Amino acid sequence: MEIYQHFREEERPFIDQVLSWQSDVEMRFERKESDFLNPREQQIVRAIMGNDPNLKWELYGGPNDPERKRAIIAPEYEEIADQDFSVVLLEATYPGKFVALEHRDVLGAFMSLGIRREKLGDLIVQDGVIQIVVASEISDYIRMNFTGVKKANVTFQEKPLPSLMKSKEVWQTKDSTLSSLRLDVLVKEIYGVSRKKAGMYVEAGHVKVNFKTVENPSFLLETGDLLSVRGKGRSRLDQINGMTKKEKYRVTTSKLN
Known part of the structure; x- marks a missing residue:
């Protein structure tokens, strides 16, 4: 199928999942809501759904254009509003003066x-406050069982969605010139380590691309990869901003500070 050629081999199962959602909605005339999708998965949904005249679709995960969003696919005669999404x-x-919490602490708990992870949207930890956007179907379970972090x-x-804080x-954005788009080259450039050490990080399973561990230093990155x-x-x-005369890649990268 033509859509496969635009994405990586390992992304085929998710592509098949989206195609299945699309087919189910067309056949049953019932809307489908996904779990929370990471940005790469959202990109795949956009590519597949495109301007399908038989269906409507929207992405939403709360205000302030969050990173993780749920998708709703519906028959073309239905309207999709933000309040239709099952997000809470x-x-x-927490006592910020006595306990220092970070994003990873809360996510780990x-x-x-x-x-x-697919049941969790964006997570913000700042100024003594933890806010998490979750799938509504697990909200009660979390409130009963999530009782401590460190x-x-x-x-x-539960709070109104408009109360979600801005992170x-x-x-921090930077323009660079790279010899290739290999994972070890990007890690070296972005994190300021040697190429050898970057490769060691990758091979040790310490590097994720689009939330999945990648252990191959030669893995090639694409625009939008996290x-x-x-x-x-x-x-x-x-x-990716094209090539130099010496056939090196001009790229723009960002690092979260």
């Missing part, structure tokens, strides 16, 4: 409950 904002406070006791309460995290290196934060390949 939960909030808890969440995952320890045995809930799939040494902090927390009690989550204070800042993406990277994370354990203990060093997240980054992104924003744009």
